[in-house]
Amino acid sequence: MGYFEVENELYEKWDEILENMRVNFDISDPAFNTFIKILKVHSISGKNLTILIDDAKVGSNKSFIEKRYSTFLQVTIEEMTNIKYDITYISKNEINTTPVETYTNNSLPNKDHPFISSKYTFDNFVVGDNNDYAHAASLKVAEEPGDIYNPLFIYGGAGLGKTHLMHAIGNYIIDRDNTQRVVYVTSESFVNEIVEAIRDKKGDGSNSMQEFRNKYRNVDVLLIDDIQFIIGKETMQQEFFHTFNHLYESQKQIVISSDKHPATMKTLEERLRSRFEMGLTVDIKPPTYETRMAILRRKVQEENLSIDDSILDFIASNVSSNIRELQGAITKVIAFSKLRHNDITMDLAKQALSDMIAPDKKKEITIDYIIETVADHFNISTNDLLSSKRSSNISHPRQICMYLCCELTNNTLDVIKKHLNRKDHSTIIHGRDNIKKLLEDPDANQKVVKDIDILIKKINPQ
Template identity: 45%
Template sequence: MSEISAEIWNKILQSVKVEFDVTDVAFRTWLQPLKVHDVRDNTVVILVTTGQMGIDYISKKYLFPLKVAVAEITGTEYEIGFILPEEAKEEELKNAGRQKVELPGIDAKLNMTLHDAGLNPKYTFENFVVGSNNKFAHSAAVAVAESPGRMYNPFFIYGGPGLGKTHLMNAIAAHIITTQPEKSVCYVSSETFTNQLIDALRNSSNISLITSFRHRYRNIDVLLIDDIQFIIGKESTQEEFFHTFNDLIGREKQIIISSDRPPKEFDTLDERLKTRFASGLLADIQMPDYETRMAILQKKAEAEHYVISNEVLQYIATNIRTNIRELEGALTKLIALGRVENSDITPELAESALKEFISPDQQREITADLIINTVAEHFNISAKDLKGSKRNSEIVQPRHMAMYLCRNMTNMSLHSIGDALGKRDHSTIMHGVEKIDNDIKQYEDIRRTIDVLQKKINPSD
């Protein structure tokens, strides 16, 4: 049988439901939407409209039942494969414009290559949402990926957790592997690097183990080390990485590093490494502003092929500001809930379902970083500008407001506030606080702005 008709496919699905005791809700959510995309190379390729999450779940839960039912109904034992709508569309476009027949499974082979390299195939430049918080880091990452070893070496990306550093690291590696397959690429966390070094040193009498470790990390074209901050305090790891770094840079091999802070803030890191990390290009990623958060949510919803109202997306974007990971996690939960219950997601349902992400009754921790980022977002400037030395009015007044809010919404001392705002003197902070205090009494618009900022910083207050 070279194809499976809609009638036969329906019989297959009903067989799975009956024979494997699938509930009505699970059937409607996961099995009923499935369609046969193609039958080729003894494989039934099934179109999955519930996104990558759907493929992952169906593969674990229903792959075997589907395979059994297909064999029973058709009389032929087929393998089962899955494809997303966007992949099917790309496949159709390729087939339409192709002069020569290509070998099947090229994308699958690439995905396997990326998996083998420790990379996540989902993390590409194409699905990275660019905003004011990460535009510079993204542009630099693309330049590095296109010319490894020749542009910005080393390339050091830093920022808080869940802001997209790992996504950019994976995207760089995937781009190089795809466009320059002759280059050897190694992506590893600093923890893995450390553990492998410990294993080699533990058996120091076996010289071949240490030699093998060094060969693994020095006989490559591109080295990507994620979360380099975890080597702090590990002297042997720092020493080994120092020599690995020098060896690769000396041969014009690309090094890409990520961290939760810039090199100058590594208090106990070897000064030699600090200097080398800072010798290339440093790019920071800040918390996404409201517009970027909305764009991330919209792109995630599109990728999952799920229609969700702007009102719900706005609710999520307004209330979850900490990082992208939590933002996407909240949306993933809502989409899964909508599919399982086969219902639309309303703002009321979102508010109820996202209590673990958004707790209006729970007192929010007010920090200097939260205040600085909220003020920066409100005035459409960067947190770096607030902490920096610019003295134009577009920056100075928001900076004074940040000083005032830190003083009035936290228990921080003037000295601590000064440290948070670019190592400023306590007298400068006192002047800024007094300035806004006086302006509030004289100017209604300043009072309203401070009121709006306080509500943004602490909505439950």
């Protein structure tokens, strides 16, 4: 479902969303009528959702509504749309006293731009093997905008952190120099604005299309998210091509995100493809087990909670596709606990996530998962495990990893060799057989037996 359809669904089904929130989180009638029923959709831009508190008297309690109900609303919307929105609230009083912004060559939004979310910074971006290159490139662009890596093209699947990095770039630049004109926009909003500008025929003879061009061509930094949305739309590609050229020739920084590498976008105009590829292209992969655990631990720390690592391991092991889903899972567990006034236990976590994790779903055992689990168990990095280092604290876990890959998967030695970064499969056989010999004398090698037993239970819980 595209963002336009989701936006329409939010407007059309808003009452249903609020009702689901009431039922799922057992909100009393007085609380619902006082604090929830008055919430309306004010505006949507990409994954940024602004909620209007449509009651001047209650609007003064905005902080209470945010603290008490925001997590419940975010979880409910995500369940119904599969999108985790960054939600902000605005009161009726604020709308009445906030002047309407206009855009001219010298009056573009910067520090107070509503679509640069202060929640996303480099400080709270969890760096792992899956995203360290993209993080480093983004930070370099933020430090020297327009000077190096222009354009910066970030690609990867949904919910992996592309939008976080784009907002982090914007926040970093604005914090260092609040005169910088930084604009973040989704390509859907960009397209929508073009359509509106083409349709809008002003009575005073002013040119809406020229206003649109002024808005986007007189910036210092343009952050455009999900560029794949303009693919196949000739007019939109043409307009973005000219905007890109104008900014690039003026040495203004351009950062673009997409779900695909430019080379694989079949209906992208060749002239745009060549421009996307003339800077630096970086990818973000799905988070490793180590990164998933780090993300969960950070969330727990932010919430000032104490959650046993075994519970975090349960979540990290079962929710692995993307960060947004992972954050949604831990948010749901925390909300479930608060609602029921219960401590977070394994049983509560399983109950809270029952719709996300099938109870008897058998998790696929992959070589990568074994690598992550072994590295985590021995408190070493996956990079060290896959390296050529020969110290015993690295080589011994590596041989255990070889043994488990052979015993717990149906992969060939050749496949295992490639995943473990070995030159030939004889190394895999040697490592596997070394561990087998140790296991033949369990009394003499109790630690090895214990390590193998713990790892098998983690990798393949029954």
